[in-house]
Amino acid sequence: MQVEKIKERACNNRRGEAMKKLYGVTTAMVTPFDAQGAVDLDKVEALTEFLISKGVHGLFPLGTTGEMVRLSEEERMAVAETVVRQAAGRVVVYIHAGAMTQEATIRLAQHAQRIGADGVGVVTPMFLGASDRELEAYYVAVANSLPQDFPVYLYNIPQCSANDLKAEVAARVAEQCTNVVGVKYSWPDFLRTDEYLRINGGGFAVMQGADRLMLPALAQGCDGVISGVSCVYPEPFVAVYDAYQRGDLERARTLQRTATAYCEVLRSGSNMSYFKEALRLRGIDAGVMRAPQLDLQPHEIEQLQTELAALPSIDEL
Template identity: 35%
Template structure:
């Protein structure tokens, strides 16, 4: 697998009003993202609702994304399975369909031992015959690999990239410290990509690039290609209202409205309607929608008028 770099949206999946995968709308959304200059696409991960699909549906989405990308940007398919056998089956099917690589979530739910989780990643890598991207997400898996454990897999040739989804940009910093250019460390959360880039992060793979792909690309370019921190800070200042919304406007132990609903509503406000998430995620209330609209209008005032 090539070294993933740059802005790679954790691509949302389009659904019909009946909750079925909408292939045409998924392709159109992939095209919209490519047109905004993103450097890759990662379907069927967490933001893509991979955990809410059958494997047949996942492959439909993966194939649709690959077909639309048509080699213009790489496609890294999300693999979400506890079972090593099922993860291997899905990963090999994705590669057979033409994916450039796979992003493998740590085996979740049952709390496997760290050695067995590392063996899970080794087995997938061996099955597809190339290194993988490890999806290091303690919020969904219940644990994460340490930088030292990741380095072990990098040195073995099992892993060449990581989505560091904890949120703390220092995860990216220490992965680069230990592994250097043998790994690309992608910031995998939505709140501190600027800090991660400044610490040496090689890209941003998360939900926000779905809704601010153009600004995300500008932010990456400002740091990596122009080495212009002042410019990068000004770009992040424009994105920051959406980060503030996620951090402080959504409330409760299971913050409402649901983050998948929020992303899709943001896109709807920007004229890119790809349907609702699958149940149990529900639509926003009118009051919730009005609050969100205010924040999206701060970022894209030319497209969304505040009420």
Template identity: 40%
Template sequence: MYEKIRGIIVPMLTPFKQDGPVDYDAASTLVNYLIEHGVHGLFPLGTTGEGPLLSLEERKQLAQVVVQAAAGRVPVVIHSGAITTAETIQLTEHAQQIGARAAAIIPPYYFKISERALIDHYLAVARRLPSFPIYLYDNPGVTPNHLTKAMVFEIVEATENIVGLKDSSGSLEKLFAARQLRDNTFNTAIGPDGLIAAGVAMGLDASVSGNANVVPELVVALFNAADQGNLETARSLQDKLNIVREILQDGRDMSMFKGVLAQRGISVGQVRPPLPVANRDLFAQGWQKIEAILGTLEPV
């Protein structure tokens, strides 16, 4: 039986060198920084990781670097979603080959397809790798194709290796309904960082938190408080995280994540064009405010 992933899963930033290539050494450093700050899992090559801006070979190499750097200390779920079914299968097969715990697949982007075509897309990948765990990943903010509750249930019913749902739509209802799947073993992960306290307190298994790239200790503390039923502490920590979210623009501008993280001493370069870079004065200002918030956390 598949063991659920619980806790804070970080959709890792992708480091780039100044002249453009992926900085694989910096990626290993980022893996160690995140694990040392208590995160429970890693999720490279998603939206926060600028995955669609990388070539297939870059995606494969970075996935392998992350799995090797994690070295079994935490589970690694590779985002293997792509615009075609063939590429999605190729990236998912690679995730299995390198020893990732699982893969997560966003619906194909750019072209709007029918619900039947989207279901068939997932079935084709799952049936090609019947022994490899796969997560559905719904994020309607970056693709015109959306996974409804009924579609999730149909896909899971027709496969054996779809083990969980990572949902960035903000639909707690869909995640709560999905918990009952596979005899109540279905793995559920909330996407929006503003819903961590509410979602975890109501029994969701995990949070895939972009802000945890920069403030992993705060997000881990929030998850732990909500998971342990300490709701007063969870509410307080959620309020602090909400301030950080506003400073970092909550992932709307990945350059804020990268620029402020560099102020912490973890250099990951900047975003890959055509993504824009924020005013660099904001990075130091943002870190100064965030550092003060981190200073209020209770020692672990």
């Protein structure tokens, strides 16, 4: 039943329905910087093209993987415009618009709508604690600043934001705002995931944000994964999704173990310098880290090369 649900969603997206939801393998993109620390839009274009060529179903720039808190509003808008333009409707593109202030979030979300993105993701307020009432008011204000046919995904990553979005709060937001259609949940709690999945009588979309849980999340009823590791190695994640769609669960389990092995070597996104270096090793120049984050040291690069060489080849998937 879940396989058919996902297939139907994918077909709806291709038919150009008013609100395109996320599904399958949606890649959380890194943001390339040049040697002087400026955003490199040429590299953003090349990375976008690389990911589409590998069969991902959606793109999610400017989130945690994209070093969002290190970019100005102007830089974020430039990256968003570049990804939307380069993708040219070939895959679903959601722009992450969450920022440190409500006003900035609204400006970034409205910009994404104006440039033709398919929707936005919005992380909870960050660092400073926010009550349930404050989270609800924040999301309602952001969603109501947009057309009601422009979809919004809530984004809960409590280990980074310091604020946890409860399912009952998400449900209250969705009840008030018809354009709030789903959530990206980046904490490995399947009980909470089930609570999200029951919002709106089961009509609330859930995308798993923990790469290693892609297959069990699909089996639970999620529509897919928003994956940072797939920015470097899309192939095993796309293969998991394809096997699951075919109903070949044994193959999907084997492929998930391969995807998990890549997650472990790349430190599951705890340090984006591993992503950028691994992309370089693949022939994709994703630039450098922006201070205060630093690039890998030579001995770390050597260790990464050794660990990657020991993994199953993506050419054999």
